[in-house]
Amino acid sequence: MGRREDSIVYLDTHIAIWLYAGLTDKFTQKARNIIDENDLFISQIVRLELQYLYEIGRITDSPGQIIKRLAGLINLKVSKHNFEEIIIEAIKISWTRDVFDRIIVAETKTQDCHLVTADEKIIKHYKKAVWE
Numbered sequence: 001m002g003r004r005e006d007s008i009v010y011l012d013t014h015i016a017i018w019l020y021a022g023l024t025d026k027f028t029q030k031a032r033n034i035i036d037e038n039d040l041f042i043s044q045i046v047r048l049e050l051q052y053l054y055e056i057g058r059i060t061d062s063p064g065q066i067i068k069r070l071a072g073l074i075n076l077k078v079s080k081h082n083f084e085e086i087i088i089e090a091i092k093i094s095w096t097r098d099v100f101d102r103i104i105v106a107e108t109k110t111q112d113c114h115l116v117t118a119d120e121k122i123i124k125h126y127k128k129a130v131w132e
Contacts (some may be wrong), residue, residue, distance in 0.1 A: 012119060
């Protein structure tokens with residue numbers, strides 16, 4: 001299926017990592033479909049979380065390597081959305097203490113976009129989370 005130019009979907013950090021690693025068998029069919037049919041973005045905070053994971057040894061490739069490869073493979077883009085607006089929205093999120101999750105969800109909320117994630121807490125609290 002082709003991409004719909006008017007539909008933007010954000011990817012959670014672990015989704016970007018799985019795509020980079022070729023672990024598509026981890027995805028539900030619904031997640032695969034939404035990835036295949038939409039323009040894909042990550043939040044700037046995903047770049048920072050990738051750096052954090054790289055620094056602590058949880059991933060072996062740098063954020064630059066991951067993003068460059070995904071840009072070529074799936075035309076992934078990094079959002080340039082207004083950070084102040086995102087933080088204003090993140091302050092309203094009280095269901096998690098995870099700063100990365102708060103900002104990722106806040107950005108998708110400010111954009112009124114879906115977020116592909118397998119994170120159960122996000123799925124429970126963000127109505128536009130996509131997995132099952």
